[in-house]
Amino acid sequence: MPPMMKKVLVLxxxxxxxxxxxxxxxxxxxxxxxxxxxxxxxxxVAKDARTRGSAKVESEAVDLDDLAQxxxxxxxxxxxxxxxxxxxxxxxILGDQKVAERSYTDTEKVLRTNFLSAVSLLTPLANxxxxxxxxxxxxxxxxxxxxxxxxxxxxxxxxxxxxVFLQGLRNRLARSGVAVVTVxxxxxxxxxxxxxxxxxxxxxxxxxxxxxxxxxxxGRNEVxxxxxxxLIMFIIRSIPEPLFKRMKL
Amino acid sequence: MxxxxxxxxxxxxxxxxxxxxxxWASDSLPVPAxxxxxxxxxxxxxxxxxxxxxxxxxxxxxxxxxFLGFDPATGVVRCESGVTLDAIxxxxxxxxxxxxxxxxxxxxxxxxxxxxxxxxxxHHQAGTFGRHVPRFELVRSDGSRRVCSPTENPDWYAxxxxxxxxxxxxxxxxxxxxxxxxxxxxxxxxxxxxxDGFLSLARESEKDFDFTVAWVDSLGxxxxxxxxxFYRGNHAPPQFDALPLSRSHLSKRGGGLAxxxxxxxxxxxxxxxxxxxxxxxxxxxxxxxEGLIHYxxxxxxxxxxxxxxxxxxxxxxxxxxCVVPFTDAGVAATRDILDRSARSGMPSFLTVLKVFGDxxxxxxxxxxxxxxxxxxxxxxxxxxTYTLLAELERVTRDAGGRLYxxxxxxxxxxxxxxxxxxxxxxxxxxxxAFSSSFWRRxxxxx
Numbered sequence: 008m009p010p011m012m013k014k015v016l017v018l019x020x021x022x023x024x025x026x027x028x029x030x031x032x033x034x035x036x037x038x039x040x041x042x043x044x045x046x047x048x049x050x051x052v053a054k055d056a057r058t059r060g061s062a063k064v065e066s067e068a069v070d071l072d073d074l075a076q077x078x079x080x081x082x083x084x085x086x087x088x089x090x091x092x093x094x095x096x097x098x099x100i101l102g103d104q105k106v107a108e109r110s111y112t113d114t115e116k117v118l119r120t121n122f123l124s125a126v127s128l129l130t131p132l133a134n135x136x137x138x139x140x141x142x143x144x145x146x147x148x149x150x151x152x153x154x155x156x157x158x159x160x161x162x163x164x165x166x167x168x169x170x171v172f173l174q175g176l177r178n179r180l181a182r183s184g185v186a187v188v189t190v191x192x193x194x195x196x197x198x199x200x201x202x203x204x205x206x207x208x209x210x211x212x213x214x215x216x217x218x219x220x221x222x223x224x225x226g227r228n229e230v231x232x233x234x235x236x237x238l239i240m241f242i243i244r245s246i247p248e249p250l251f252k253r254m255k256l
Numbered sequence: 257m258x259x260x261x262x263x264x265x266x267x268x269x270x271x272x273x274x275x276x277x278x279x280w281a282s283d284s285l286p287v288p289a290x291x292x293x294x295x296x297x298x299x300x301x302x303x304x305x306x307x308x309x310x311x312x313x314x315x316x317x318x319x320x321x322x323f324l325g326f327d328p329a330t331g332v333v334r335c336e337s338g339v340t341l342d343a344i345x346x347x348x349x350x351x352x353x354x355x356x357x358x359x360x361x362x363x364x365x366x367x368x369x370x371x372x373x374x375x376x377x378x379h380h381q382a383g384t385f386g387r388h389v390p391r392f393e394l395v396r397s398d399g400s401r402r403v404c405s406p407t408e409n410p411d412w413y414a415x416x417x418x419x420x421x422x423x424x425x426x427x428x429x430x431x432x433x434x435x436x437x438x439x440x441x442x443x444x445x446x447x448x449x450x451x452d453g454f455l456s457l458a459r460e461s462e463k464d465f466d467f468t469v470a471w472v473d474s475l476g477x478x479x480x481x482x483x484x485x486f487y488r489g490n491h492a493p494p495q496f497d498a499l500p501l502s503r504s505h506l507s508k509r510g511g512g513l514a515x516x517x518x519x520x521x522x523x524x525x526x527x528x529x530x531x532x533x534x535x536x537x538x539x540x541x542x543x544x545x546e547g548l549i550h551y552x553x554x555x556x557x558x559x560x561x562x563x564x565x566x567x568x569x570x571x572x573x574x575x576x577x578c579v580v581p582f583t584d585a586g587v588a589a590t591r592d593i594l595d596r597s598a599r600s601g602m603p604s605f606l607t608v609l610k611v612f613g614d615x616x617x618x619x620x621x622x623x624x625x626x627x628x629x630x631x632x633x634x635x636x637x638x639x640x641t642y643t644l645l646a647e648l649e650r651v652t653r654d655a656g657g658r659l660y661x662x663x664x665x666x667x668x669x670x671x672x673x674x675x676x677x678x679x680x681x682x683x684x685x686x687x688x689a690f691s692s693s694f695w696r697r698x699x700x701x702x
Contacts, residue, residue: 023319045282047280047282048280048282051280051281051282051322051324051336052322054322054323054324054325055322055323055324057325058323058324058325058326058333058347059323059347198277198279201277
């Protein structure tokens with residue numbers, strides 16, 4: 008079981024799931040380095056974390072699509088908190104499948120934010136944790152990455168690629184004692200899904216945040232949130248391709 | 257998409273309503289492209305139609321729920337307006353602070369507590385909630401922002417406290433908490449035989465007890481009309497509890513019970529209401545008692561049962577809360593209201609009586625003022641209920657009293673105009689893009 012995360016870099020800190028997680032970490036007294044695009048929003052999240060009990064909160068407004076900045080960003084976070092023992096990657100975009108189908112530029116944007124930027128951040132983070140032989144990387148992927156479907160395969164591909172990258176990274180870092188937790192939420196009621204019609208499958212960001220931290224505390228490798236998605240995705244993955252390709256999913 | 261949001265009484269039932277979530281205080285208001293008016297919606301704990309906006313859009317604030325600062329030395333907490341009183345209690349009680357004023361449920365938002373200028377068991381000493389809100393920010397549909405306090409934008413401050421969400425959206429507020437050295441309340445429970453018994457208890461308790469309230473047996477008639485139980489208490493002194501405050505003092509209840517579905521209409525009938533009231537009164541066996549009680553069951557007895565409003569079934573229920581002058585005429589009106597309710601064949605399930613103090617309310621439209629306040633609730637039985645409420649409204653008016661907008665779904669436009677003389681000045685501060693079902697009703701527009 009990895010030790011509880013005490014000095015955590017949170018990427019995409021203004022996302023609903025990250026905010027809910029930040030509250031839980033703050034209540035534990037963790038120190039936090041919060042990164043998001045919008046400085047005003049970030050400030051509100053930072054104040055909330057401070058008030059709820061974080062030992063230390065620093066924040067920085069950065070566009071994570073600017074990959075060139077990542078290495079220095081990780082360095083600044085580690086300096087500010089006096090080291091890092093955890094990172095949460097929570098930034099991502101849903102994109103618009105229909106738009107992406109017609110334009111590679113839009114497809115690339117989804118891949119850049121959801122996959123390339125995560126890889127670019129995980130590279131210095133993994134090397135840092137590997138050298139220290141400790142640390143926890145918690146990365147939000149998605150159930151959508153488990154199988155490509157016509158309704159959102161661009162987003163799905165970005166998350167599927169991320170899940171595979173994390174598998175390999177976990178395999179590499181296992182002997183260094185670094186935990187890599189792949190988080191696969193299903194539908195979550197957040198601004199990202201504001202335009203989707205809500206149904207019983209939707210979970211709250213708080214539910215996902217609790218499950219995510221529980222998985223990190225227990226050193227789990229991969230977690231579906233809520234847990235019933237493991238079964239749903241097992242069934243979806245089990246459908247033979249000749250049948251699957253004719254389905255409207 | 258039609259919103260499912262309702263008020264706590266679930267009457268009137270509104271369907272043609274949209275909702276938009278307000279997530280960030282720094283954003284401008286999401287004025288809907290489809291047009292229509294806006295109204296902030298916090299936790300939906302107003303009973304009638306003051307938190308509803310039929311045909312318009314509700315700006316939901318459940319995600320506008322961040323703390324922006326807390327100074328344990330001064331006891332001032334700054335938070336966004338969607339933060340609930342429950343969240344504040346979780347943050348501050350173990351640090352030795354408590355809400356300055358709290359209504360009978362902690363599941364209300366700060367914005368709602370200000371917009372309705374809510375009151376609690378300590379009104380006779382502390383006044384309304386708004387008195388303890390030194391500053392807040394108000395955002396209007398034209399994009400303007402104002403920090404409001406008794407000295408900065410004082411007109412906007414007085415219009416917005418008790419302003420039913422109509423002057424704009426409160427984004428954040430400061431709340432001045434009160435010191436608390438013990439999460440337990442030293443409570444006395446004293447039975448009284450009739451209204452006179454209540455009045456003498458209320459008079460003798462006003463000075464020495466921070467918290468007073470009475471439960472009235474809604475079926476008492478004749479000699480025992482207005483009988484009930486008087487509760488009074490203070491936060492227990494620190495030496496009562498040798499242990500320092502800790503997080504373990506937080507309520508462990510977290511809501512174990514819930515009403516899982518709408519009860520059928522017949523579940524609450526004259527017999528079950530009678531049985532409940534009889535048992536409640538006789539549980540005390542006619543004797544006074546004293547004991548330590550945690551603040552949670554003391555202030556929030558009904559919060560232990562989630563969605564208790566479902567016991568009234570699908571048709572919902574209507575609340576009635578009046579304040580009448582603390583005079584012979586006011587006492588006679590209170591007696592008359594209790595009597596009419598008891599004789600109506602659909603007695604109130606839970607009847608609460610309290611004396612408001614003379615601490616002035618800061619809002620132009622605030623409800624509380626010196627007098628006797630009586631709250632009753634009635635299952636919605638259609639016209640019979642509306643007729644009874646109209647009678648009670650008339651008795652209130654004749655006695656020089658008035659009704660509480662946050663609990664109302666029936667008061668007439670004429671009475672509202674007579675009861676809230678500041679409404680014309682207030683109307684000039686109403687955001688042109690904002691409205692509510694209540695506001696249109698009391699202005700005779702639907």
